[in-house]
Amino acid sequence: MNVMIMKYSIPEIIRGAMPKVDNARMFFDVITKRFQKHEKVEISTILSNLLTMHYKDKGNIREYIIKISNLASKLKVLKLELLDDLLVQLVLLSPLPQFNQFKVSYNTQKEKWNLNEFKSQCV
Numbered sequence: 758m759n760v761m762i763m764k765y766s767i768p769e770i771i772r773g774a775m776p777k778v779d780n781a782r783m784f785f786d787v788i789t790k791r792f793q794k795h796e797k798v799e800i801s802t803i804l805s806n807l808l809t810m811h812y813k814d815k816g817n818i819r820e821y822i823i824k825i826s827n828l829a830s831k832l833k834v835l836k837l838e839l840l841d842d843l844l845v846q847l848v849l850l851s852p853l854p855q856f857n858q859f860k861v862s863y864n865t866q867k868e869k870w871n872l873n874e875f876k877s878q879c880v
Contacts, residue, residue: 812851822876841871
C-alpha cells in the first residue's frame with residue numbers, strides 16, 4: 758500500500774522509469790540514489806556562476822558583493838573555501854568604470870581587506 762501511495766505521488770514521467778519494487782523502503786532507496794546530489798557538479802555550477810557574474814551599472818554594489826559572498830559561502834559548505842583576497846579581486850575585475858579611482862587606491866595600499874571591509878569601503 759505504501760509503495761502504491763509513493764508511486765502515485767510522484768510525476769508520471771519519473772514513475773515510468775522506476776523499477777518495480779514491492780517494499781516501500783527499497784522504493785525510497787531507489788528514488789534517493791536516482792536523484793542524489795553530486796557535490797562536484799554543484800561546485801562546478803557555483804564556481805561558474807561566481808566567475809561569470811558581472812556587476813551591472815543599474816544594481817547596487819553592496820548587493821553584488823553580497824551575492825559573491827553568498828556563492829563563496831555555498832562553496833565553503835561544500836568544502837571549497839575561497840580566500841577573501843580572491844573574492845575582493847573578483848569584485849575589482851568586474852567592469853566598474855565609476856570605481857576606477859577606488860581600484861587604484863586599493864591596489865596601492867599595503868594592507869588587504871577582507872570582503873566585509875571591502876564592502877563597507879565600496880558603499
